[in-house]
Amino acid sequence: MQQNRRGLGPLSRRTVLIAGASVIATRAFGAPDAKGLGTAEQPVKLRMIADAAYANAWQAGMVPEFNKTYPYINVTIDPVPYAELLAKIMLDATAVEPVYDIIVADDPWVPQIAQTGALLDLRKETAAWTAKDYDWDDFNAAPLAATEWKGIQYGVPFRSNMLLMFVNKTLYKKAGLPVPTAALTWDEYLAQAPKLVQDTNGDGTVDAWAIDTYFKRDQLTPTIWQAIFNSYGGQLIDANNKPAFNDEIGVKALKIHVELLKYAPPGSVSHGYSEALSSFRQGQAATSFMWGSVYRNSAVDPKTTKLTPEEVGIQVMPVGSAHAGAHRGIASGTIQSKSAHKEAAWALLQWFSSREGERWHSNTLGGFPARKSTLTSKPDSDWLVPVFAALQQGYDTAEAGKMWRLRHPKSDAVQQVLADAVAAAISGQATPEAALQTASTRVEKILK
């Protein structure tokens, strides 16, 4: 026994055990993960977390396309339902050893995640790996600004969404109304709405309504109210970081949102994203205020819609006293600052947000681009032409009216307060005035 110990020389038993365990672990779990962009022998393994609404399509389509250029970067995308996504991102971002190299964050989340120190300063930290032809200035200002916080760029637009107005032209024609244009005002829209609640097949039963959109208690429901509010020149907070929405404009906008419910299908008070989309795709709603990225499945793909591109119009939301209505919702790619694979992660971000990546994304999956050059180019599919025009219009409108959710580390808490207020007014549990008064007090407390 003593001989054996002497035979180990200066190595302690602990060292030998650790070394042995390392060998076993290496053999059990394969070769150690590679650095850089990987090699055939040692590929890089990237993990990405994204909204389940599009993560699966990216895994099936985008990853193989990316691997044509970067064959040694294996990408696994974990789909998470939107409602749980921020919580999961935050829990992982604050972990000692985070799982995810790439975080796909929604528009208002970046300040919150960045505050934890979990995000990489892209312009500074990835400069050495950035291609010379990667043109930052080609991005529209509105989508790029979604991941800018306190002067630092934390991400690049992956899926640039805008809240826009979808129009069923057939139902407008059946009601004897002109198909709306981008100049349509809220007053005109509301004046036309009663006529759009109609019996289209003459059986004596109403089977089509003017609108279906977010009405239920949901964090995205206040985006409708806010788009109306912004179109009348309102802003959520003032220069002193205090709530500025509890005024005449805020109340007027909320009354309009509540009034929309009169012209929506029965039960719409519990409608959100899925239900509103379903009504529109079934041809039961003449309009829907919805995220533009659903256009393909609402107008093009016969497996998911009864409508055709010829009968579905897309444009900015009606015009208030200041602007048309719109609301920004950009899903952006960011890199975890503790990632061991920053170069590979940036390769993916760079490729997917490049002109080439954007074109592939919009032509193949119907994803919305953020680059001016992509939006002015001729897309492969004809249906994308009016969509690109509406999207550019939406970016310009959002930029002019600052139409986005609050950019603050506590934006999600504020959004929850607004969701409660809008839901209370829509359900009739509070007047618009009382709902906004309560919300204003609570938001002020949160922002202190």
Add this chain to the structure above:
Amino acid sequence: MAILRATQGSARHPRIERLADFASRWAFMTPASVILLAMLAYPIIYTIEISFSELDLSTFTATNWVGWDNYAEVLQDERFWASLKVTGIYLGLALPLQMVLGFAIAYLVNVEWTGRGVIRALFLIPMVVAPVVAGGVWRMLLDPLYGLTNYALGFVGLGPYDWLGNPTLAMMTIVIIDTWRWTPFIVLIATAAILALPRDIFEAAEIDGANWWTTLWSITLPLLLPMIAATFVVRWLGAVKMFDIALASTNGGPGASTQVINLFIYEEAFHSLKFAESAAMAVLVLIATMVLTALFLRGSRMLEEMH
């Protein structure tokens, strides 16, 4: 002398034996105790610690001690009280309904009839359906335009009802879904309890000429009372934690009419990232639940003693 030594030896032995017995008992108990402490006590202690602190989101650890501040904030928040009220309404409607239905169905199912086994097996289905799926399916069934429920009610001249859009009906919807899910659980327990009742008492009652109602009211129910009370406590502990059904079917709406306390805590923690205040709420709810459970258990014991 020899006798004295023998006595001393035998006096030492029991002590050693007792020590060995103590050591061997703890050798078996220690792993379970450690696991129990880690899995149960640690999260509770951590929650209590957070409830008295500020939480640093970048490290996810409690930092500054803030005393009772989080509790004061929670107690001043009218939404907390509103969600407690909603929870009280839900419990007040769901629990009695489930208890009555569960024991009534068990009583009926207990009668000998063909296909009883199949029905018992079918009863298990709602319990194993994921709450999110149950919520989604019920949403479709209760849809005002396409739902089967309104369609069926239309044949008897009722409706259409906006089950998820009307604040009162939305609460009823939650109660209906929860009852659909959990009544089978009570049926299972009640069936076992009814089968375990002593036959001779019923035979004696039959000989004495007791009718169906007298047998039920004077024999079955008193004999079942301790089991009813115990089942109520078990179901109460499950129901007080409910939030998945509300999340999946109404998300607390319309307005805040179905925002039960656990859904509120979840939203405050994971949407608003107010973990410290949420921890304070969780501790308050834990205390209230423990107090009420103790009262129910005491009531249950009193019933056992009475019968």
